[in-house]
Amino acid sequence: MDEAKKMEEGINTTQKDYHNGELKQEIERTNGNGESIEHDRDTRSTQEGESVQQIVEQEQPFVKQKTKRIATLDAFRGLTIVLMILVDDAGGAYPQIDHSPWNGCTLADFVMPFFLFIVGVAIALALKRIPKVKDAVKKIILRTLKLLFWGVLLQGGYSHAPDDLSYGVDMRFIRWCGILQRIALVYCVVALIETYTTKLRPSTLKPGHLSIFSAYRWQWFGGFVAFVIYMVTTFSLYVPDWSFVDYNSKEPKRYTVQCGMRGHLGPACNAVGYVDRQIWGINHLYSQPVWTRLKACTLSSPAEGPLRKNAPFWCRAPFEPEGLLSSISAILSGSIGIHYGHVLIHFKGHSERLKQWLSMGLLLLILGIILHFTDAIPINKQLYSFSYVCFTAGAAGIVFSVFYLLIDVCGLRTPFLLLEWIGMNAMLVFVMAAQGIFAAFVNGWYYQDPDNSLVYWIQNHVFVNVWHSERLGTLLYVIFAEITFWGVVAGILHRLGIYWKL
Template sequence: MATAQYSGRRKAAAAEDPANLRAAPTTDEEAGKAEQEMPRRSKRVAALDIFRGLTVAMMILVDGAGGEWPVIGHAPWNGCNLADFVMPFFLFIVGMAVPLALKVEQRMHNQVLAVKRVVFRTIKLLFWGLILQGGYSHAPDELTYGVDMKHIRWCGILQRIALAYLVVAFLEIFSKTSEAQELTPVGWSIVLLKIIRIFGACFLVIYLATLYATYVPDWTFTLHNTNSVDNGKVFTIVCGVRGRLDPPCNAVGYIDRQVLGINHLYQHPAWKRSKVCTYASPHEGPFRKDAPPWCLAPFEPEGILSSISSILSAIIGVHYGHVLIHMKSHLERLKHWVLMGFALIFLGILLHFTHAIPLNKQLYSFSYVCTTAGAAGLVFSLFYILVDILHLRVLFLPFEWIGMNAMLVFVMAAEGIFEGFLNGWYFESPNNTLVYWIKKHIFVKVWHSTRAGVLLYVIFAQILFWALVAGVLHRLRIYWKM
């Protein structure tokens, strides 16, 4: 009876958070041993926590310093900068977490419980995505909040993560059968490869067929920018083509304009920093006099069609997660991960430089999926070697602390909620805040450089500060779980 009660508690803990990976007992013997060890806490996969923390830190870095250092910001269109690895790294991590977090609930008699947890977690991610990136929150720069529902942005980072998580979690739940439970690690690897090939191929075919076969007609948009002399002016973009991957006439943007509505797309796409739009490229700057009108148009980088392609990043992560579960040898795991990582990178780069399919984060192209997922696999493999084999975990504690409280740091630091709160306390002018004073007097003036000052401010006053806060919360066992 006690074993059954303990097993139930462990099942609930394992499914609590797709990012909090725990090794749950799967047999009565394991449950009995674990019961004797209570109240010890369940074991986490430290390498994945560290990788998650690094990814959150990268997001804070590129958001905070990307304006001054465009080399780390998003590529204006084709290409791949540091910022372009953040989203696929998140999706890879989510995918890798799913088989570990749901491996108990995967059993047939627990499918209903697993589905409920997955759906509820997806709804929470969608909710926070709309609040933080839909336009309601104006932190940290504006001391206001609220959004005109005619212009709310429906898509965003958390919304894309929610969709990918929902798909791969359902794939994990419903692809598991009672017979498959008895398979050896090698057998599991074969089954998993078949599942990934089938579902991955389906998503890829849907994406590529839609991208290259959809007819994109001419389209118009009205500029909504009170700071522009063209505010309220209607512009017409001439297309009438199929299979184009340029900014104004691709199927990704066309589908989003038709389904979501042009007023609900992202108003500051990276393409506005391209050479045809501004002389300041890759920095932001005033538009060229001969800039094409699409430079003023919105575009959704986390839109519908590109989100279908992004699911592939999570599916590859699922595969890496199953390798971690079913292959027990360090050498076997690393051989599989590293070979697959290099193969994906080679394929992605080959497609890009042969001009078959360019690397493009905005379109979430197939070459981009391969390159970034391969890079994610290699980065995780490196952390696995350093942490799980060489036992150098202490060197990466700041990243591990962030990774264990990733949602808190994402909201407070990456989305600027904490800085927005501090900016609410100002002296005489809203521009005279503690954040502004620290950035100007402790970092920029000391180094006599805005670029260096902003970079160091982001590293020390944001990333390191929140790593220490997350470390304290970890000691107190306080976590924000989704």
């Protein structure tokens, strides 16, 4: 989100910052906002026919000329925000687009890896040249802390928006993990690796298709370490029996889940949940996991519904979808995204970039599908499995390539302006729309009854009652009253030069 926007505000350097003899092979001239820039060389002008004493040296200042913006970055980020709003607010009416209850991948399951992918791309552009490593590290740490703060505030339980007008959280049950917290961890790790290896990165690539991988081997090594930690822990950690208290029932009751196994990838006895229970405490995990929509838990599957009378105990248990071990696996998504940013820097031609991006995207997509359908490693968002990383990162790479082809190569920018505007103010739209803060503010102004507010009136009278369908009315409300509305607001703010940056 907006941390990616801020990361894209790259560091412009003068010609003396480049290595001697490598000026003619200057790498991609794009700033962090995706705008290409030209630097005028220092020149000395003379008047012909005059004596040497009459020569006047004129030093021309650096001029930053904004020419073409890489709009794909903003459009892709905007697409991710739009998907989040759509699946969060319309997923209840259309469970087909909501998160998969366990194995599998739906539209909602692409949101998180798409976020991490574009964060990685932005890091590569923002940190391609770093004057002072210490200053960059301070900014990375500060931005990480800001993301953690906003994450806990918005998703820790303090905010009850948009429907509940109360606020506050019992610290015994505060949720420590969430979307922004995961982005903060991935951003911090990937950005620090990129920063500390700044002197090791080349200005030009050696010949060969795989040269870009060897040139940034430390970035890939960091992703490989995350992969090893996740895989070894997931398949070797022993998961004992565990118990929990169900506070959602009328009377709190304790249940015990029997495990005593290792390498299990099901809901009850996986290592991902065990690590979170041990580190955060079971009362600090997400209390409404999507696995309650499994057939084993409810007759309404894949939609939400009352639990079966004979439902397994774990159906009532909390589970953290943005937990620690799964977030370590998510570092791979950021590493793949930063590779796409490196391609953008080093390869000048559109065809070269697209060749690199599409080949890697298709390879990852195929690998994820093979791992899933051979039952080696199922695609699972809740566990953030390796096949899920490959499948979603491959899809992100392909979508990013298509956007780049349409927007930056073919110049079809107008159809994607709404996404661009949202992407430019992603943090604002995330907080106000995706987290429902603006809707909660409007709901606070009601007449006699909290349900008698402007938001509910628009939902019922403009959409649901007109179309005589709650499902269709909900979908149209999300598309027009939320996505389109905030797209226009973001466009106006862009015209005014107003952005919410962390």
